Amino acid sequence: MTLLFVGEILDLLTSPGDLSGVLIEGFAKASLYLMIASGLTLIFGLMDVINFAHGAFTMYGAYIAGAAVLGAGVGSFGLGGSVLTFLLVVAFVFAVLALFGTVLEVTLIRRLYEYPPIFQILLTFGIAITLEEFMRIFVEFWGVNQGQWRFDWSSPRQETLPTALRGTKEFLFISYNGLHLLQIAFGIATAVGIWAFLNRTRYGLFVRAGVEDEEMAKALGINIKQTFTVVFAIGAGTAGAAGAMLMWDRLWSVSVPLALEVLLPAFVIVIVGGLGSFKGTIAASGLVGMLDAFGTWAFQTGVITFTGIDDLMIFAVLVLMLIVRPRGLFGVEGQGDHG
Amino acid sequence: MSSQTTRGGSIPAWVGIYLRDHVVHIAVVALFVAYPFLYDFLTATFGLTAEMLLPEVRTMLTVLWLGLFAMSFDFISGYTGYLSFGHAAFFGIGAYFVVLGYNGQLPVIPAELPFMALMLLGALLAVVSAFLIGLVAFRLTGVYFAMITLGIAEIMFIVATRWDFLTPGDGDPRDGIAAGSPPDVALFEPEIGIPFVDPLNAQIGPFGEETLLGINIGDPEIVSYFMIGAVVLVCYFCMQRIIHSPFGRVMIAVRENEARAKAIGYNTFNYKLGAFMLSAFFGGIAGALLVSFEGTVDPDTTFFFLVTGFALVASIIGGLGTLAGPFFGYIFLEGIEEFLAREGGGGGLQPFLEQTLPGGVLSTNLGGTTVSEALNSFMTGHGEFYTGIIFILFVLYIPVGLLGTLRQRLGTESVAKYVSRRVGDRLASTDQSE
Numbered sequence: 001m002t003l004l005f006v007g008e009i010l011d012l013l014t015s016p017g018d019l020s021g022v023l024i025e026g027f028a029k030a031s032l033y034l035m036i037a038s039g040l041t042l043i044f045g046l047m048d049v050i051n052f053a054h055g056a057f058t059m060y061g062a063y064i065a066g067a068a069v070l071g072a073g074v075g076s077f078g079l080g081g082s083v084l085t086f087l088l089v090v091a092f093v094f095a096v097l098a099l100f101g102t103v104l105e106v107t108l109i110r111r112l113y114e115y116p117p118i119f120q121i122l123l124t125f126g127i128a129i130t131l132e133e134f135m136r137i138f139v140e141f142w143g144v145n146q147g148q149w150r151f152d153w154s155s156p157r158q159e160t161l162p163t164a165l166r167g168t169k170e171f172l173f174i175s176y177n178g179l180h181l182l183q184i185a186f187g188i189a190t191a192v193g194i195w196a197f198l199n200r201t202r203y204g205l206f207v208r209a210g211v212e213d214e215e216m217a218k219a220l221g222i223n224i225k226q227t228f229t230v231v232f233a234i235g236a237g238t239a240g241a242a243g244a245m246l247m248w249d250r251l252w253s254v255s256v257p258l259a260l261e262v263l264l265p266a267f268v269i270v271i272v273g274g275l276g277s278f279k280g281t282i283a284a285s286g287l288v289g290m291l292d293a294f295g296t297w298a299f300q301t302g303v304i305t306f307t308g309i310d311d312l313m314i315f316a317v318l319v320l321m322l323i324v325r326p327r328g329l330f331g332v333e334g335q336g337d338h339g
Numbered sequence: 340m341s342s343q344t345t346r347g348g349s350i351p352a353w354v355g356i357y358l359r360d361h362v363v364h365i366a367v368v369a370l371f372v373a374y375p376f377l378y379d380f381l382t383a384t385f386g387l388t389a390e391m392l393l394p395e396v397r398t399m400l401t402v403l404w405l406g407l408f409a410m411s412f413d414f415i416s417g418y419t420g421y422l423s424f425g426h427a428a429f430f431g432i433g434a435y436f437v438v439l440g441y442n443g444q445l446p447v448i449p450a451e452l453p454f455m456a457l458m459l460l461g462a463l464l465a466v467v468s469a470f471l472i473g474l475v476a477f478r479l480t481g482v483y484f485a486m487i488t489l490g491i492a493e494i495m496f497i498v499a500t501r502w503d504f505l506t507p508g509d510g511d512p513r514d515g516i517a518a519g520s521p522p523d524v525a526l527f528e529p530e531i532g533i534p535f536v537d538p539l540n541a542q543i544g545p546f547g548e549e550t551l552l553g554i555n556i557g558d559p560e561i562v563s564y565f566m567i568g569a570v571v572l573v574c575y576f577c578m579q580r581i582i583h584s585p586f587g588r589v590m591i592a593v594r595e596n597e598a599r600a601k602a603i604g605y606n607t608f609n610y611k612l613g614a615f616m617l618s619a620f621f622g623g624i625a626g627a628l629l630v631s632f633e634g635t636v637d638p639d640t641t642f643f644f645l646v647t648g649f650a651l652v653a654s655i656i657g658g659l660g661t662l663a664g665p666f667f668g669y670i671f672l673e674g675i676e677e678f679l680a681r682e683g684g685g686g687g688l689q690p691f692l693e694q695t696l697p698g699g700v701l702s703t704n705l706g707g708t709t710v711s712e713a714l715n716s717f718m719t720g721h722g723e724f725y726t727g728i729i730f731i732l733f734v735l736y737i738p739v740g741l742l743g744t745l746r747q748r749l750g751t752e753s754v755a756k757y758v759s760r761r762v763g764d765r766l767a768s769t770d771q772s773e
Contacts, residue, residue, distance in 0.1 A: 050482060111735060117482075118422065122655055122734045125648065130727030137721050141713075260644065264493060271486045311497045318490040319475075326479050 021176065022297045023290075028180035030289025031187020035245055036262050037269040037281050038194055039238035045276035046210050046231050048117055049109065052124040055263030056131040057101070057236050061093045061243025062254045063135065068092060069247070082162040083182070086244075090186075093244045094237040101236025105229050113228075128259065136256045161248055179248060186245055190238070191282055198278065203230055211276065268318040274331025283329050288314055359766065363758045367663075371568060374399060375561045391691040394674045400564045402669050404628040407571045409650040409657075409665035411621035414578055416651075417660035418587065419614050420594035421477075424485040424647055425492025428472075429465040429619040431499065431641035433626025436461030438518045438636050441527055444507070454529035458627035465623030466616045473612040480597075489644070496642035515637025518630060529631045531566040541566050543631055567628050574621050579662055581617060590614050594660075652730050658740030667741060675729060676722030689714055 040054045068089045104127065112119045161179065198204040206227045209217040218224050242262075246252040252261070269288055273280025295310040321328060358365065375396045381389040394402075412426045436445070437457045443450025448460070476487045499505065505512045507521065519527035528547075532540030542548045543563035549555060551562050581587050589610045592600040601607050630636055640646065649672070650665065657668025678688055692714060737744055749757045 108731070108735070115738070119734060119738060122651070123731060125651070126727050126731035126734055128727075129648075129652075129723050130731065133721050133724035133727060137724060264489075264644065267486060268490070271483070275482065312494060315490045315493045315497070319487060319494070322479060322483060322487040322490070323475055326483055 061240030065244030097240030098237030274328030280330030425488030429622030433623030469619030658743030
């Protein structure tokens with residue numbers, strides 16, 4: 001068994017086509033994980049709120065994006081047109097979810113900043129189950145997932161994904177999947193965008209000041225309340241945009257359980273990277289994405305026969321990381337402890 | 340002390356004091372015992388109205404094991420302040436152990452052991468796993484503790500959904516396993532009671548015995564309700580005893596100020612680990628009780644993340660850090676779900692409205708559907724929607740929960756103590772007036 005495994009790995013390392021395929025898939029998965037987790041880490045870093053409704057935001061984003069993409073008939077536009085429309089759809093989803101996040105923050109979450117952190121966990125958990133069940137009622141009532149609207153909602157990709165992005169392609173010796181490249185592009189855009197927001201904008205400065213020392217930031221006249229709202233809106237919007245991206249991916253589906261499927265890996269990445277550290281989140285997404293891709297590869301080549309290997313790997317990373325480095329890769333002492 | 344006797348009787352005085360101390364417990368237990376008969380009586384008298392408002396006996400039966408699980412969750416999370424977010428792991432271990440053990444799929448354990456033995460062994464396995472998890476997890480605090488327990492429970496969930504060892508043959512582990520499913524194993528007929536005393540045992544389950552203590556009750560569901568309820572009651576008293584012991588005081592000290600508890604000289608790590616193992620024991624028992632009635636397990640009702648999630652919801656509604664609170668929280672939760680969403684096949688508001696609203700209103704058109712259809716969609720099977728809203732309201736406006744609020748109003752550390760003191764005062768004043 002172990003000998004066989006070594007042989008398989010040698011095979012992989014000596015075959016550039018397979019290796020590049022696995023690596024590209026790993027980067028694509030890492031990009032998805034980064035998009036999923038970055039909103040969560042942003043909100044936690046500043047506000048110390050562990051947002052359990054994050055997965056629900058992503059699920060809503062996926063549904064809205066599915067509706068928009070199907071409604072616009074993206075599949076028939078050709079590659080350039082579809083990608084451009086998709087960009088518009090992502091921007092639209094971001095705006096809708098950001099608005100929704102703002103409303104939630106102002107009406108509900110704001111009330112609990114003075115309470116111990118567990119109450120924010122509880123509140124967002126309550127919001128999450130309400131939102132999920134509401135979508136379930138909606139979906140059932142209007143028969144959305146049963147194809148009543150002429151579309152197969154559980155996988156809008158089948159009708160709308162441009163043919164150029166489907167299937168595996170070869171370039172020299174590298175085998176890749178068009179959609180993976182799009183995902184990597186979006187992942188890089190997310191990383192750069194959030195980095196630029198934090199380091200190059202006025203609000204980013206406020207956010208960093210707030211993370212550093214909330215009292216002092218307040219004393220210097222920074223409107224922390226407003227900053228919290230903006231950050232929560234951006235976090236929610238990013239979650240929604242990630243949902244739009246997941247909509248096209250073969251391994252995820254537009255369905256109500258998506259919320260939980262997204263939420264748990266997002267937690268893992270945020271914890272593994274270190275709570276509140278954006279750098280850590282990028283590193284952890286890379287780690288988990290690569291492990292996921294290699295786990296899938298190990299299953300496909302028959303080295304491991306356990307079907308849940310990729311899911312299992314994610315949580316094994318979490319447990320191992322917490323044993324070896326309790327603060328995560330780039331965590332700060334004192335974040336997320338008691339009190 | 341014991342030589343003193345009460346007025347005009349030969350009963351030792353401590354019996355009176357004991358009964359007075361437990362007056363709330365006795366009243367609550369009496370209410371629970373009477374409930375199935377009360378339910379029958381009220382539904383027979385008031386018909387649909389009572390059926391709408393009262394949770395069914397079947398629902399109360401579910402509440403028993405879920406409530407016990409929520410109490411065990413609260414035992415560690417509410418009293419030591421360490422949020423055990425993967426508590427479903429112990430519920431699942433207890434449940435899976437009974438099924439696998441009965442089917443003879445586990446090493447060492449012979450097939451077809453009596454249920455009581457399997458239940459205790461399963462709970463002990465939960466204790467052992469809590470020890471191993473705790474060794475690692477209690478090096479962490481706060482969110483990190485919650486996350487490592489969640490991670491471990493999720494790993495168990497994934498294994499339970501995918502590992503084909505669990506279902507010999509070609510079954511899908513995701514669909515669950517039934518106890519007694521292998522052809523060479525006898526039917527699963529669990530008995531709860533005191534071992535080796537035949538009259539004090541009863542076979543439970545939907546097709547179990549209909550008589551208890553020689554009385555013909557006529558409904559196996561009610562017999563199961565009593566027997567499972569008895570186990571839950573014993574567990575509750577054990578936990579209550581631990582909470583009020585010096586050990587329990589240290590648990591509360593850990594919650595209030597761990598650094599200070601450590602400074603006084605308590606090895607808080609050992610106390611936390613001990614409390615975690617104890618709560619795992621009761622969590623395992625709760626899982627076994629689920630199997631005792633249902634006869635099957637599946638990952639979604641045992642190891643799933645939301646099993647812990649709803650124990651947390653029940654704990655908040657009932658009052659985190661009050662032992663009985665989560666149990667009442669679960670009654671409230673399931674009652675609401677039955678009322679608004681007809682979960683558990685109960686009466687609920689929707690059939691009531693169907694019958695009482697005039698036909699003209701019901702067939703009014705609402706953008707493509709009638710009021711009747713809309714009612715049917717929104718009020719059948721979507722309990723979590725209403726639960727979520729109620730939970731949010733609780734977190735915002737009643738964060739200490741039902742029992743917690745009562746406790747604050749009365750200004751004591753526990754409601755039972757307050758009532759027994761009042762009863763004691765009342766008795767003392769009548770003594771004086773005589």
